[in-house]
Amino acid sequence: MSVRPGAPDRSTGYAVTQEIAGTDSAPVALSQRYTYLAPTIIEPQNGATATLWDIDGNGEPDSVLFQLTLDESEPYAVLVNGIRTDFEPAAAGTTREHFVPLAPGEHTIEVAYRAGTGELGALRGTTFDAVLPQ
Numbered sequence: 658m659s660v661r662p663g664a665p666d667r668s669t670g671y672a673v674t675q676e677i678a679g680t681d682s683a684p685v686a687l688s689q690r691y692t693y694l695a696p697t698i699i700e701p702q703n704g705a706t707a708t709l710w711d712i713d714g715n716g717e718p719d720s721v722l723f724q725l726t727l728d729e730s731e732p733y734a735v736l737v738n739g740i741r742t743d744f745e746p747a748a749a750g751t752t753r754e755h756f757v758p759l760a761p762g763e764h765t766i767e768v769a770y771r772a773g774t775g776e777l778g779a780l781r782g783t784t785f786d787a788v789l790p791q
């Protein structure tokens with residue numbers, strides 16, 4: 658049986674059904690409940706405006722500062738508009754800063770812990786508006 662992770666920080670239960678001759682049975686058992694963890698996003702907050710910075714000094718502001726806290730010492734992944742990059746674990750409680758190259762406009766960044774198999778845990782996301790500095 659494979660399961661999909663639930664929303665982060667929320668107790669999630671699974672009911673088990675069996676398909677017999679093309680018909681799903683009534684749920685026969687309720688599994689124990691699980692709480693999936695996800696890294697905490699510090700900034701940009703959901704719905705916020707994020708200033709673009711010129712990190713490489715070429716005169717073009719083109720990167721947003723993305724800050725997260727790792728409450729678990731687990732490998733994790735960052736998904737920028739759905740494009741995933743994997744990162745190695747850090748000590749629990751570490752705050753990580755990622756400068757993410759982005760064009761002005763609305764973007765979504767999600768984070769999740771990942772298992773050794775590469776599967777992602779619960780996703781936590783933020784959608785924000787990247788803007789040029791005033």
Ligand SMILES: [Ca+2]
Nearest residue numbers: 711713715717
């Ligand atoms: Ca630049």
